[in-house]
Amino acid sequence: MLDVLAGEFARPMSQPFGVVVLRLCMAVLLGGALGWERELRNRAAGLRTHMLISLAAACFTLVALNLVDFTNATEAEQRIDPLRLIEAVTAGVAFLAAGSIIISHGSVRGLTTGASMWLCGAIGLCCGTGDLRLALLVTALALIVLSLVRAMFEKAARDEKEEEN
Template sequence: MLDVILSEFDDPFGGLPLAVVGLRLSAAVILGGLIGWEREARDKPAGLRTHMLIALAACLFTLLAFELMQSTEGDNPALRVDPLRLVEAVTAGVAFLAAGTIITGRGGVRGLTTGAGMWLAGAIGLACGAGSLALAALATAIALVVLALLRLLE
């Protein structure tokens, strides 16, 4: 039993080097922060810290799922971990938070773009956790273009 507990300290990140884990978590915070910064600059209800934390949490859940997938032993179906459940869980959790930023009233809807940005920050965090940093960066860049250019058109 003790050797099982101690083995966690030998490989605390499920086979990933600390530098890789740090890079993925940092990238999630930075990329989520860029979207949050745009929302903060527009004085929207969910800004920099919220988007950063959402991306960080999604990244962490992804890293944990990878660790769980590696730690399951044997072909026992009860021990199998389905990575798609992770995506569904993160999406549902972020959607719950995002729904709280949306306000309807007087024939209008406010906060919808911020909610969508929070949802995107979750997806960016998932991508970072999965190691798809280029995809996460590209999605962030496109989102910033959409937010900036379409604001000019409105």
């Protein structure tokens, strides 16, 4: 009986286990890099949220890759569209990101956090498919946008204040 149950969970993966571990770990690390920046800014969606979003996206991608492994697939199984995965992850993360946006008394807060959450979903998809170079590049560019662009705006605001005085 236990052998039958164990067999139900022993489906072979299309990628070697070490590759799966690397892809998931990279998703956690890169999602965490964006989450760390949000955490430093005391945003509601911080380190753990971003790590989990990226990890979930990578997990969904790996599941989809395993489901569409066409090595021994029938013609009907080959008609599966793996791009639906991207649509599903995008929609799911967009739902979470929308929840982080707050509109109060004409002021909007949380847009950048929502965008970074959405981007973590994309980074997780990259990690899940094994495109680690793209995931690293996107993470680096996102960190540049989140930190350097913010610093430029803060400096411009300080300069403007000094000119008024």
